[in-house]
């Protein structure tokens with residue numbers, strides 16, 4: 001833990017301090033990372049409701065891959081939370097599940113509606129990761145967050161493309 005705390009505050013090598021830009025306290029860092037973890041859990045809950053409702057095997061496979069990305073984010077970010085003295089969140093945001101997650105998606109019928117809802121959800125996940133990425137972090141966290149933001153962009157972009165390709169050419173819920 002001590003080594004990582006140093007890593008986040010600025011790696012000390014002998015008398016040399018390599019990184020000193022520290023916009024967050026350890027507590028703020030833990031809060032930020034836990035916010036990302038909640039967003040990942042929210043996404044997983046929504047995908048698990050969405051996947052069985054899709055009619056195309058390839059779509060289901062792709063969305064399962066996205067679920068695995070979100071699980072990987074949770075696993076890695078949880079390590080950073082623990083190493084910085086925090087306790088990683090281990091569940092989704094119940095209010096969000098009811099408002100936009102599996103409860104809502106569970107009531108949808110049709111690929112267009114499900115994919116449209118997931119695209120909107122991914123937009124929110126993108127926003128959470130984009131906001132977090134505006135902070136300054138030392139490596140390896142900085143690289144990790146950049147990769148995860150890229151994962152999220154790819155999820156959203158795939159959904160946007162897929163919605164355009166749906167036979168009806170329209171969505172019940174817009175992907176904003």
Ligand SMILES: [Fe+2]
Nearest residue numbers: 043125152155
């Ligand atoms: Fe995602």
